[in-house]
Amino acid sequence: MKNRNRNSRNLFYGGSEPFDELKVIQEYQTLQDFRHDTSVMRNHLAGVLYLLDHSPLGIYVTDLRGVITWTNAAVHVITGYSREELHGHNMKILQSGHQDHLFYEAMWADILSHGTWEGEIWNRRKNGEIYYQWMRISSVSNHEGEPYGYASVVFDMSYRNHIQHTFNERLYVDGLTDLPSQQQLRQDINYLLTEKNKREMKHALILLNMNYFHEVNLCYGYRSGDEVLKEIARRLENAVGSRARIYRFRNDIFAVFIDHIEAHEVITTMIDDVYVCFEKPFEIYDKLVEMSPSFGISLYPDDGQTVDDIIGSAEIALNAAKHAENHFIQFSNALLNEKAIRRLLLGDAIQTAIENDEFEMHYQVIVDNENECPVGAEALIRWHHDQLGFVSPHEFISYSENTGLMIPLGNWIIEHVFHDMKHIKKRSTKQDFYMSINLSGKQIEDPNFVEIVKSLAHQYHIDPKDVVFEITERVAMNNVSKTQSICKQLKQIGFRLALDDFGKGESSLSFLSDFEVDIVKIDKMFITGIHDQNYKRRLTQAIFDLCSHIGVQTVAEGVETLEDRTFLKELKCKNLQGFFFSKPKSLQPFIKWLNQMCT
Structure with a gap:
């Protein structure tokens, strides 16, 4: 015959009764089910025994007289005794003597009346050390409900105290x-x-x-x-x-x-x-x-x-x-704390200002020194907040760079400059005119930066040659390889590049060799007082000569007096920028001023 797994089995009948095939098959199947159930129970029992033996709690099993018949591994770790040293011995082997007979009488009274006792007790390890433990003793009955022994579960309280001590130590x-x-x-x-x-x-x-x-x-x-x-x-x-x-x-x-x-x-x-x-x-x-x-x-x-x-x-x-x-x-100090509170307010205020177009772009003209005709302008962001008042660009740009807001703020600036360039082209008689935009290090690190600029230029119909991106030496040197890659991509599109604040850093000449800039902007510190300081004049002349030799245009920043302009003209600096010509103006006044200058 075949069993449930379709395997063949040969059966031999040797009884005195007439052969009843159906009855034999039923009894055989019952025997097979019994064997299967027994195997499952054995596996379950093995799993339970494994869990008990590997429990971190100590577990004892004794007979009704308190003689130990089984222990798990934790018991031997806690007490120091081996299985052979405990099995067959009474639990009294562990008593420390710290509890008197009245304690044990009360404990056994609870066990006999309620079937269980739980509490804390002092016991003794094999090496004589007294230790403190929590213990639960429960009466164990057989399948007929008759008690045949006791099971005890213990937890070494000294280990908990050690953990607490270690925790306190690490806390302090x-x-x-x-x-x-x-x-x-x-x-x-x-x-x-x-x-x-x-x-x-x-x-x-x-x-x-x-x-x-x-x-x-x-x-x-x-x-x-x-x-x-x-x-x-x-x-x-x-x-x-x-x-x-x-x-x-x-x-x-x-x-x-x-x-x-x-x-x-x-x-x-x-x-x-x-x-x-x-x-x-x-x-x-x-x-x-x-x-x-x-x-x-x-x-x-x-x-x-x-x-x-x-x-x-x-x-x-x-x-x-x-x-x-x-x-x-x-x-x-109190003033410092006020500044900190202001700084906390800035975050939400900047985010809101970006979303609500609260910033305003101003433009400072760059002129040809020969005829004072405008050739370009630098875009400068301004912000007046209802509660914070006028917030300097240094303050909110520094905050943005340190808080993740510089990329959205930088994108806002580029988009609004492109928007304003479109209006300037329509309403100004000056067409060969470029706009200079400052870039931050965070923008250069943005992997989407170049694509965003391309998209905005396309959206506002901006000719790339009319846009100059200004990068300071400090920004470029933070990540030279990344900056070189971005600059290369911008120039391939047709945008021009300017090195801003030339001379303030320690490696300006290195910058000129590493980056193919179109314009160098001479920092104001070289310009102020140039007419009465011979050394400064000679140094500035050397910079102009160097840039002329390598085919790079120059713009002198911070021109504030007629004397500054006159000396720069003698030094053959072609383009100038500063308050002497105009302060930064918002869009409409700037267009009006531009038309007046070009007529």
Whole structure:
């Protein structure tokens, strides 16, 4: 016959009763089902036993007399006894003697009346160590409901206490540098503020952050970054000594807390010492990497009366120091906090201004020095906000560059300049006229930038040769290869390029060799006072001669007086820009002025 798997089986009947084929088949099938069910139960039982044996909780099984018959692996880890040393012995082998007979009488009374007991108990390991554990004992019955033993589940409370201790330790001590943590800093400051004799004193909190540490992580990896953080901690401890306490505040921010200062000189001396300790470069993979710190300082009670206020003021000051162009240290004060609040308002205001066309483009003319005829103009953005008042371009452009708003703002500028160029072409008698637009580093990093410019030029029917994109040396040198690629693509389309603020950087000549610019704009610092400073005059003449020799046009910026213009004409500088000719004007006044100049 065939079974359910279609496999053949031979059956032999040896009974005295007449052969009943159907009955035999039914009994055979019943036997097969029984074997299958038994196999499944065995697999389930094996799985349960595996889970019990690998449970982190200790599990004992005893008979009714308390003799141990089975234990799991955790029991042996907790007690130190092996299976052979426990099996066959009474649970009393684990008693510590810390509980008297009354305790055990009450425990067994609960088990006999309720079938279970749960509580905390002291026991003894094999090595004699007393340990504290949670325990649950339950009565176990057979299939007929008769009790045949007990099952106990235990949890080593000393392990939990160890975890709690480790957690507390990590909460108050930084695991990487072994410095006290921010939580410890908060506790220390709070202690000082609650001590009457300390509350009357002045205290200082210095937060310091290493500039360009983020780049170390990106270039060399986080493991190298961790090693640098350890080295920062070591240098700080050596520089500060016993004068103050050092903390790892957060990520790459460290804190120095000075208890009881009598003069600000104490703080400045401390900062000088810390700054000097970081003059030595950090060694990473046999390379020397230079990093310098920025400092934010808050004072108690001047900058706050609570822990949160003191720390918050220092964080605001540190952020201000990092964003200042020529400062690496910043004290917290009321004015600084007002600036921080203004900065917070700027984000939403800029976004709204982009969406609602609240910005306005102004244009400053560029003239031919021979006949004062306009040849082009530089597009300059302006913004007057209802609540913030007049917001300088430096302020809102710097904010945009640091917050991800520069790309939409830059696109807004290009579109509105193209829109205005279309109107200028229609309403002005001056047709051979170019518009100069400043580019930011964030725009150059945008992978969609070139396509956006092409699309807008097509939309507003702009001839690319009538547009000059200005790039500063600082922007270009942040990512030379990327900037070269963008410049090449723009020139292939037909746009022209200008190097802005020539001479302010350290590698202007290198820029001229790396980028095929059409125009060089001479920075105002070379122009101001040129008529009475011979050295400046000779230097500016050399720049003009160099540009003329390599076929690059020049524009002198910041021309404000007749004397400036006269001397620049003698130096054969062809194109000029500055207040002497015109201040930046909005579109309609600019078109009117342009038509007057060309008649």
